[in-house]
Amino acid sequence: DAGVTQSPTHxxxxxxxQVTLRCSPKSGHDTVSWYQQALGQGPQFIFxxxxxxxxxxxxxxxxxxxxxxxxxSSELNVNALLLGDSALYLCASSLGGGGRNTIYxxxxxxxxxx
Amino acid sequence: xxxVTQMEGPVTLSEEAFxxxxxxxxxxxxxxxxxxxxxxxxxxxxxxxxxxxDDKGSNKGFEATYRKETTSFHLEKxxxxxxxxxxxxxxxxxxxxxxxxTFGTGTQLxxxx
Numbered sequence: 512d513a514g515v516t517q518s519p520t521h522x523x524x525x526x527x528x529q530v531t532l533r534c535s536p537k538s539g540h541d542t543v544s545w546y547q548q549a550l551g552q553g554p555q556f557i558f559x560x561x562x563x564x565x566x567x568x569x570x571x572x573x574x575x576x577x578x579x580x581x582x583x584s585s586e587l588n589v590n591a592l593l594l595g596d597s598a599l600y601l602c603a604s605s606l607g608g609g610g611r612n613t614i615y616x617x618x619x620x621x622x623x624x625x
Numbered sequence: 626x627x628x629v630t631q632m633e634g635p636v637t638l639s640e641e642a643f644x645x646x647x648x649x650x651x652x653x654x655x656x657x658x659x660x661x662x663x664x665x666x667x668x669x670x671x672x673x674x675x676x677x678x679d680d681k682g683s684n685k686g687f688e689a690t691y692r693k694e695t696t697s698f699h700l701e702k703x704x705x706x707x708x709x710x711x712x713x714x715x716x717x718x719x720x721x722x723x724x725x726x727t728f729g730t731g732t733q734l735x736x737x738x
Contacts, residue, residue, distance in 0.1 A: 542724070544724075544725065546726075546728075551731075552730065552731070553714055553716075553728030553729055553730050553731050554669070554714075554726075554728050555728070556725050556726065556727070559724075559725060567725055569725075599668075601668055601669065603669075603726075605724050607724075611657045611676040611718070611724075612724050613659075613671060613674060614659075614671070614718075614724055614726060615671065616661070616668045616669040616670070616671075617668050618667060618668040619667075619668045
């Protein structure tokens with residue numbers, strides 16, 4: 512049973528560029544969330560998708576957008592990259608959006624903005 | 626508002642020592658509580674969870690009890706190993722927040738021989 516898978520693993524972008532990160536949830540899961548983890552910090556919630564709609568959003572600017580596909584996979588897009596966007600981006604999945612449901616994380620995508 | 630406070634690290638212990646990492650929260654309701662572990666260069670792994678008062682989560686020798694009276698969820702292990710060296714995160718899922726996790730700052734644990 513595959514867990515949460517993310518791609519790419521590492522990437523380097525230039526300021527002002529755009530990036531797309533991809534996530535496949537754990538088999539059977541229908542809810543996908545994205546988190547940003549800066550070096551030495553705890554992960555910060557970006558947004559959550561369920562039934563192809565954004566259900567919750569954290570305190571991130573509109574440059575951060577996402578999408579969920581009918582097969583529950585998801586993309587995170589970041590436009591107009593800033594140096595401060597350099598971080599580990601974690602995808603997490605669960606079955607449903609209930610607070611008691613266990614959330615599983617992928618290995619993350621390391622983004623470096625230069 | 627809802628928040629979580631976690632014991633600051635780094636924590637350095639000798640192998641077979643007893644471990645406690647403190648975690649307290651402030652909440653308007655009764656959150657579900659999770660501990661995640663992050664090994665160097667990796668993503669987050671669920672270590673244990675508790676979803677209601679007095680529940681005890683346990684896994685791989687680690688334990689934590691949901692204490693409603695003290696709004697705490699301290700992580701403990703009786704005898705740590707070098708392989709336990711990692712960063713540990715306390716992460717409540719607050720009522721009304723769906724299953725959005727709010728992470729503490731993380732506690733780095735280093736276990737030495």
